[in-house]
Amino acid sequence: MSELKNRILTQLITELEANKLVLPSLPEVALKVRDTLADENANTKAVAKVISTDAALSAKLIQVANSPLLRGTKHIDSVDMAVTRMGNTTVRNTVNSLIVQQIFQPTTDITDKLFRNFWAHSTEVAAISQALASMARLKPDQAMFAGLVHDIGALPIIKYAEDIPELLDKPDVLAEIIQELHTTIGVALLSSWEFPQDIINVAAKHEDLDYEPGGPADLVDVVIAANLQSYFGKEHPHAKMDWSEVPSFARLGLDTEVSVIDMDETGEAIKEVQESLRV
Structure with missing residues (x-):
């Protein structure tokens, strides 16, 4: 060695x-999405509202919603529609995925x-x-x-x-x-x-x-x-x-x-x- x-x-x-090793924190938007999805009373609009505060994240989420393994018969062009199509679990994982590339x-x-x-x-x-x-x-x-x-x-x-x-x-x-x-x-x-x-x-x-x-x-x-x-x-x-x-x-x-x-x-x-x- x-x-x-x-x-x-x-x-x-x-x-x-x-x-003492510096490990990055998750951005506020990711934490808010996590908290909102954990709220049993939260609906699609509440989740979409949180995501919409980050323009880059919103655009990427729509892009992923239109990807081949999620694509439906109708093209998605809004965060509300993307969240509805993807469901809570997919939204959570996708948001976390997109956040990772922004952190570093x-x-x-x-x-x-x-x-x-x-x-x-x-x-x-x-x-x-x-x-x-x-x-x-x-x-x-x-x-x-x-x-x-x-x-x-x-x-x-x-x-x-x-x-x-x-x-x-x-x-x-x-x-x-x-x-x-x-x-x-x-x-x-x-x-x-x-x-x-x-x-x-x-x-x-x-x-x-x-x-x-x-x-x-x-x-x-x-x-x-x-x-x-x-x-x-x-x-x-x-x-x-x-x-x-x-x-x-x-x-x-x-x-x-x-x-x-x-x-x-x-x-x-x-x-x-x-x-x-x-x-």
């Missing part, structure tokens, strides 16, 4: 354990590139997760969100690196640090946001290719499979993985010889979902 890597790992772990604002060219690479991978895994969940009879919207935030622990590390020029000059070392700590920091971040335990479990366990839930397939299985499929045909160690040796594929009932991206009935939908989540 290099001296730089060892030093930064020690700093990050020490600050995390002492609750890179301040250097290097971290901007890292963030864009992170987001490209996250949106691909999210889109594949949504498709796989539909095939496995799990909830597609929850799977999409789980896929989107599975690597979210990388973002505080990237942000942390902005103040350490010598680390930015060594992208391989930074990548190793992210690989070692992103699950631990992801759990801390999602826990601080009070997200559901099944989403936190995805951040914690998605790198465990021998994962066993002790029951039927769950969101961790979906994201493990989606993450591996996202590397299909790319230059990455996971691209060489034999999917038949990964228990999650069997639990989901997936054909280990076919990538969902290449399937006619899902490939185009995956591309459109990715586009709807693009920065």
Whole structure:
């Protein structure tokens, strides 16, 4: 282990354990949406009113409502209509998804590139997760969100690196640090946001290719499979993985010889979902 890597790992772990590592807070609009949806007396108009206070969020929500896996016979052109079509659970997950990409604002060219690479991978895994969940009879919207935030622990590390020029000059070392700590920091971040335990479990366990839930397939299985499929045909160690040796594929009932991206009935939908989540 290099001296730089060892030093930064020690700093990050020490600050995390002492609750001194800077973790971003959820924006007020996300908290208000959560509170409104938790109110049994809240109706569609109340939810839409909160979302409408954020113009960028409103536009994105409408775009997602018109995406292929939610699209109905009528085009959606208002937040009220979007909320009605999507339902509370999908609205909550979609708002959280869209907020994530607004929270982290890179301040250097290097971290901007890292963030864009992170987001490209996250949106691909999210889109594949949504498709796989539909095939496995799990909830597609929850799977999409789980896929989107599975690597979210990388973002505080990237942000942390902005103040350490010598680390930015060594992208391989930074990548190793992210690989070692992103699950631990992801759990801390999602826990601080009070997200559901099944989403936190995805951040914690998605790198465990021998994962066993002790029951039927769950969101961790979906994201493990989606993450591996996202590397299909790319230059990455996971691209060489034999999917038949990964228990999650069997639990989901997936054909280990076919990538969902290449399937006619899902490939185009995956591309459109990715586009709807693009920065």
